[in-house]
Amino acid sequence: MMKKMILFAVSLVPAFLFGQAFEAQLLGHWGNPDLTPTSWLDSRYNEVWGTVQNGHEIAIIGSTAGTHFIDVTDPATPTEVAFVAGASEGPNLVHRDFHSYNGYLYAVADEGQSTLQIIDMHDLPASVEVVYDSDEFFTRSHNVFVDSLNAVLYVCGGNGGNSVRLLSVENPTAPVLLAEYNSNSTFPIPYVHDVYVRNNIAWLNCGNAGFYLVDFSAPAAPVLLGTLTDYPQKGYNHSGWLANDGIHYYMCDETHGMDVKVVDASDPSDLKVVNLFNAESTPNQIVHNVLVRGNYLYASYYYDGVQVFDISDPVNPVRVSYYDTFDGENDSFYQGAWGVYPFLPSGNVLVSDMNNGLFVVNPFASSVSVQFLTEAVTTCAYTEAEVSFVLNAGFVPPLSFEWDGLPAGATVSFSPAEPMPGDTVSVLIGNLAEAGVFAPELTVSDAGNAATTSFELTVESAPAVPGLVMPAHQSADIPLAPEFVWEPTTGASDYQLQVSADSLDFVNGLYVDITTTETSFVPVIPLPQGSILYWRVLAINECGVAISEIHTFTTEFSSGIFEPETLSFGLFPNPARASVVVALRPDVRAEPVSVRLFSATGQALHSWSWPKGQKTLNLEVGDFANGVYWLQLVSATGSRAEKLILAR
Known part of the structure; x- marks a missing residue:
């Protein structure tokens, strides 16, 4: 009987299956052509971030004028719901950066006399409020990142000769300076362009100086864990993001023609680039930023728009989808996708294009x-x-x-x-x-x-219970080497035959205890004469054991199978230690003879060949444990078994 089951609905955006990269689906676009373009790049927009407030998905995009808050809950109709003017603005404003913590946005800019702005977003989409706007610590910064586990804001680049500053935002609206470092500090750090932080470990992108990995668990006493200053396709070390495994780091050099690097950081003192990958575009392609969510890496790739890579195998990213936000030709300048934000609950991805504004895409909608x-x-x-x-x-x-x-x-x-x-x-x-x-x-x-x-x-399931065939239950005068036969059972992969003198004890002192795939067995070692014996069979598979009934029988008082005159031999010494010598009668030496060693319960352990005509055979038995064994000789005229004791 089979069953149909319907599970409850789950808010889910599932994972992508491997395949050729395809164009993602554009869900919506927002831009403001009235914004002043930059005089250097003719660009209007820069970084993008996102948040969820009061059930609404909000995109945050920077421009030459300030910070725009766009409601993208319905991605087909992006709507600007709030705006905060930057302390610095105009045609010279190229760079803004954002990071959020506990419903507050931390906004900086890297041109002009700017400030750190802290924006309360809790009332979105209705409104935002600037709760802090100060140049107390700096007037310019290139990038910011909040270590949310420790409530520390990292501020990179900018003015004042500092490479990186650490501000406590335990009180999100009242930052406190913890430490600051530059190339002239007691703990020297070169210029830091960007940073990723996970639980006090900072992954620092230091431009032409390469990459630094620093432990800021004690902000006043940082520890340098490792550096990477010489590596394949080294350019301007710009940005990066850590995979969920905490081992693989994806590093971007903002240099035309340079690939994204996969860095193995399992040993921080020996950082290694273990692979390279790119957007599979023109030779002068250039990446800007990367972020990781789950098993996917999202890259803003300037002229090539947003690129999505499957990093289920973190060393070997697979390009799975893309959306080109810039319709111009690739060249050796800076145009196109600046930033990407993939962390909205819907799974929709936000992309900022320097020239064309905000794009909302579904990267898995093929x-x-x-x-x-x-x-x-x-x-x-x-x-x-x-x-x-x-x-x-x-x-x-x-x-x-x-x-x-x-x-x-x-x-x-x-x-x-x-x-x-x-x-x-x-x-x-x-x-x-x-x-x-x-x-x-x-x-x-x-x-x-x-x-x-x-x-x-x-x-x-476990196998069925086997039925016993022969010797028949309560039969008498059974030969000392009888054939035991049982019925095959459904599902059995092996059978275990056990013969005991005690119907209640099938553990100790067994005469036969062998495992076989067959449904019959003839013991090599004779059973005791004139004895009442009990036997059973266990049917075995990976799912369990089924045990048969116990049948009894009585053996005969003599056996014609193991006649002394048929094949006699001597063993010495017996008991033996490491070896034993077997001697044959002269009339048997002309025949081929095989020698087999069995356990006390009849399990075959080893065999030897006896060269024809040889008087004695030396058997090495030192590898076998102390105990009682049976040694059987078989020739064309018969067979005989003698008890052998090993004792050391």
Whole structure:
């Protein structure tokens, strides 16, 4: 019996499946042609950031005039809802930068007599409020970054001869200077163009001086962890972002024709560039900034717009989508996509173009599909099966998940419960009480799209109980080397035959204890004469063990199989230590003879060949543990087994 299951809707933008890069979907655009262009670049816009306030997604874009707040909740109709004039503005204003913390935006500029502006965004989209606007610490800065885990604002570049400043924003509206460093400090740091910080560890992009990695856990006593000043395709070390694994760092040189670097930082004292990648464009392509969300890297690539790379394999990024915001030709200047912000809950990506303003794109909107990463899974009944799937999203949240073909009573859970782009979704299928082969089918859908995938699920149970055939129950005069036969059982991969003198003890003192794939067995070592014995068979597979009934039989008082005169031999010494010598009767030496060593319970352990005509054979047994063994000789005239004791 199979089951259909519909899971609750989840606000989800799924992950992209590998494939050839495609053009992302443009959702909306905003610009203001009345803004004054810069005299150097003829540009009007610079950095982009984003926030969510009161259920609204807000884009934040800098311009020559100041900071614009654009409501992009409906990306098709971006609407400016607030504006804050910059302390410095006009045709010489090229650079602004932003970072947010606890609902406050920290805004700086790198031209003119500017300030640090702290803007309260809690009332958006209705309004914003400038709660701090001061040049107390600096008048210009190139970039800012907030280490949100420690409430520290890092300020890079700018004026005053300082490379980097650390300001506490524990009180978000009242920054406090913690430390500042430059090339002349006791702890010297060259000019810092940009910075990424995770839990006090600062990844510093130092322009022509390369890259520095510094631990600012103690702001007044920083520790240099490593540097990278000579590396492949070295240019102007401009910016970078750390992957979620905390090991791989993606580093950008703002130099035409230079690729993005993958840096292995597993050993900070030995930073290494382990790969290069680019926008697959013209030879003079140039990257500006990169950010990472989940398993995707988003790059603002000047003339080539926004570029999206799958970094599921962090060393080998795969270009998956793009949107070109600039329709001019690539050259050796600076035009096109300046910044990118991929952290909105909707999964929509914000891009700022220096010349054309704000773009809102869906980087995964080429098609909708879902695919399991495993084609087939096998598990045992009453355990759990784990599979994973990834999604390519043109979906619009919320999504629903419908299962068909699951075993009856099966339960399903996702991890993470609400995946975001770049996540691989793990599925745990439990309560698997029904054995069989199933083809669970998953359909993911939104209001207008659906995609389906399936995999093969095999649920195995423990094997059936084997039936005993012979020796028959309570039979008598059974030969000392009888054939034990049992019925094959469904699902068994192996069988274990056990013969004991005690019906209650199948652990100690067993006469036979062997594992085989067959359904019959003849012991090599004779059973005791005139004895009441008990036997059973265990059917075994990876999912469990099934134990047969216990049958009893009585052995005969003599056996014609192991006659002393048939094949006699001597063992000395016995007990033995490391070796034992076997001697044959003269009339047997002319025959081929094989020698086999068995455990006390009949398990074959080793074999030797006896050269024809040789009087004695020396057997090395030092590798076997102390205990009782059986040594069997077999020739054309018969076989015989003698007990061998190893004692050291």
